[in-house]
Amino acid sequence: MLHLRLITPSDKTDDVVRLIEKTVGTAHVAVLPGAARNPVGDLVLCDVAREAGDELLTDLQELGIQERGSIAVENIDLSLSKRADKAEAEAPGEGADAVLWEHLADATHEESTLSATYLAFLTLATMIAACGVVLDNAILIVGAMAVGPEFGPLAGLSTALVQRAPRLALRSLIALVVGFAVAMAVTVGFSSFMDTLDLFSKEQLKADRPSTAFVYAPDAFSFIVAVLAGIAGTLSLTSAKSGALVGVAISVTTVPAAANAAVALSYGDTKQTWGSTEQLLLNLLGIVLAGALTLLAQKWLWGKRPRGNAP
Known part of the structure; x- marks a missing residue:
């Protein structure tokens, strides 16, 4: 699993959340309105199966999040969550075969x-x-x-x-x-x-x-x-x-x-x-x-x- 930490402009947060929710293989979505100070915006957190990671990162960049906010990605070494297991099972492909081009x-x-x-x-x-x-x-x-x-x-x-x-x-x-x-x-x-x-x-x-x-x-x-x-x-x-x-x-x-x-x-x-x-x-x-x-x-x-x- 990958952990995404996003700083999103307030006017883009709803679009980002909808994108995350429609992407198969995501879990643990959290939104902290107004939490970001530099740059100013909302903080959006989520986990995503590795095999769905490149697709989600590409779509986030198409929204221009990296231009006015930020996209940070971390590997999760351990995740004890049935929802995370379900997300990995639902995501097409195998995580070991996935290429994160960015x-x-x-x-x-x-x-x-x-x-x-x-x-x-x-x-x-x-x-x-x-x-x-x-x-x-x-x-x-x-x-x-x-x-x-x-x-x-x-x-x-x-x-x-x-x-x-x-x-x-x-x-x-x-x-x-x-x-x-x-x-x-x-x-x-x-x-x-x-x-x-x-x-x-x-x-x-x-x-x-x-x-x-x-x-x-x-x-x-x-x-x-x-x-x-x-x-x-x-x-x-x-x-x-x-x-x-x-x-x-x-x-x-x-x-x-x-x-x-x-x-x-x-x-x-x-x-x-x-x-x-x-x-x-x-x-x-x-x-x-x-x-x-x-x-x-x-x-x-x-x-x-x-x-x-x-x-």
Whole structure:
């Protein structure tokens, strides 16, 4: 269930209440006239089944509530109410399959913004992965994958393609390009520093690395895994199952490939640098393509669901 908190202009409150009452899957409607002070208006509260949430939010925006008031949405972790159970049963579809497009756009907007924290996490992940590829340590590689925040802008780019949002697409591209450029540049310096300490060496990079050689040897499986990870990651975002993102993060080689390219570049190994760069670009392309296609499929399938209206 979702909880909606609306500040509505007094002249729109009756329309909002009628809209809520006619939407199948709503419950616990409460109206507090004149309760809002900034902006001035009435406070309307209600709960709605997740599968009816996007429909109701779209209709509320068509009334212009967001222009003169506000629309706030929260997830309800626990609701002990027979009326809520009835509302969820009446709403067509399954809550786990529902996509809240406004929530998705807002989440990807935040996660795809280039910030100091984003750069720090991506840079740290790349340096950890650099240690992993030089030492041929799979544990460090997995750890670096889990730390990397790059799925946020990748999801943002997929969402932007489906929603035709050029600003979100540009923001996501900037986060990806600048983020990886900075992370790789810092890792080149880090590799050189580790070399001066005799902790990294060209011989280690050139040696057989059975656990990490895959990061500079792209093949068909690289793209297939990236596509599968993109589908899983997108589903985890749209179904609010964020825990699955950890599994997605450690299934693709974006950060390790960037790290290997940076270390190889510091030693002038153009073959590994180019191979790792190909691996990185192949994974990025696969995730974005899979994410966009997954969102398009969800949009089409959910559009086939009958809209519910209360009698």
